[in-house]
Amino acid sequence: MKKLIHLALIILISVSFSCQKETEKTQTSEVVTKVKNDIERIEPPHWWTGFKNTQVQLLVKHPNIMEATPSINYAGVSIEKVHKADSPNYLFLDLNISESTKAGLFNIHFKFNEEKELVQTYEIKNRLKDASDYQGFDSKDAIYLITPDRFANGDTSNDINESLKEKTIDRKNDYARHGGDLRGIIQHLDYIEEMGFTQIWSCPLLTNDMERSSYHGYAMTDFYQVDPRYGNLEEYQELATKAKEKGIGLIMDQVANHCGSAHWWMQDLPFKDWVNQQESFENNKPLNNSNHRRTSNQDSYASKRDKKEMAEGWFVPTMPDLNQRNPFMANYIIQNSIWWVETLNLSGIRQDTYPYPDKTFMSNWAGAIMNEYPNFSIVGEEWSTNPLLIAYWQEGHDNKDGYDSNLRSTMDFAMQKNMVDALNEDEKWDTGLVKIYEGLANDFAYASPKDIMVFPDNHDMSRIFTQLKGDVPNTKMALSYLLTLPRIPQIYYGTEILMHDFEKPGDHGLIRTDFPGGWQGDIVNAFSGEGLTDAQKDMQLFLKKVLNYRKSSDAIHNGQTIHFAPFMGTYFLFRVIEGETFVHIINKNEEPITIDLNRYEEVGLNGKTLINIITGETFKWQDKIILSERGSLLLTTKI
Incomplete structure (x- = not known):
């Protein structure tokens, strides 16, 4: 019993x-049986499992949401803390997503009282690949920079969106929208691949709901929405996928420093310090705009006033300066960057106006991304021709103030200027060519020269053909030289067909001219070559040959760099690795000249046969070389 x-x-x-x-x-x-969307806005719009950092902070925007008590009943997801903002219309929720969390939908309940409860369905997704599999760009790549509104209009149905402030298309107005879009880039991936580019950097594609000049993309009014005039998120993802299938990575242009003045949060800011100079903005007082003294970031003598005006001033009156010292803003920007890396399977980020935000935050921002994606790449824009300032921002540089940027790549405005000055100067005692020789000699200042991005021009400066006064041989010398350096090269769309801004040099709207053939009815089509001048076709083919040779050149990617001081109006640069020597010769002489090759004996080329990568002709390296015309000579032992 x-x-x-x-x-x-x-x-x-x-x-x-x-x-x-x-x-x-x-x-x-x-169990979620029906998706509910009672809440006005939650950002990020979804998240993933499997991050090193198991925390995510949700921004919740809804009328009087401060009065609600949020709750979640989902295995592995918990609310760690609820933060109220200064505005009653915001809550910030700290979620913990444990390692055991399964992907799926769950509801966030916002209970106001016994009679009122709002429900928002949220999603946790599985990551498509491991973080270590995200491969960044490096010196093996060549980047094609595109201003999407001006490249190709692949879908005319999205040209005008009645819900947005700027509602016109006017190709005759350099500062209006012209209709280029994501579909236009997708349709011309074959052209980009055949030219020899391995990465695409597009100027921002997120919503810019500004009244005018919204085409450039840098005054974002929604950090999670693709501008509908470019297409939608699915098309952005399609671009990333189809580019990847062709061996082309996608670099996203991001802005941590500012937003557009029409950003949705500017009418109801979460905190009293969400943007810099917020009190002046809210009281309609004149704003103390940035003094743009970027050297205050490094200057040990800089006044507190100059540092403050640099970090907190608005870039321009229509671009409110984000306050990254606010921890909620800091989390917002970092999470937004990670969200886009995952969503688009990015190979890199180009960060706009890098020295303008709070520099401690920028180190934390880059550090958070690189900690999660150890093989990723980020390049920061530091518009300075001083190598000391460029070097300061690169990871690994020994800064006296102890600053560690966590930034792998910076932009080489110094070399860009040296090259233009050198080629424009009439040679006398080789003073012009000495500028690029000594410019490259400054590489001792950089922690990793080959991780720096070099370029002949971009969306903010005159086309290289304009800068070099319409001189074709000089333009070829500039492009081939930059593609030979121990650097990551970037070429702006249209540079390959000698696009220029002679009418108004430096005018941003004109610099970003439409790429011919990108619009139905264009008489000239640079994609097919129809209507191009002989000079344009020649330049396009020249660049195509250099880029495609560069793709497989281990000497250019990883070789030792040896250059010789300019001599008799010539400059010799060698890239050397076992099994391959690449030779780049710049010749500024108008008349034929004979150069004694014994000067370059140490490179070990005597008796070897080299091939001209442009003409296919062979040349035996012996006692002398006759340079018959001004321009570049590109030779390789790789037969």
């Missing part, structure tokens, strides 16, 4: 325990 009672108790306890576990499972795994 005692045994029967004992057995019954065991069964009863077992059943009770089983029921309790089933109840707990039900309580922590609410």
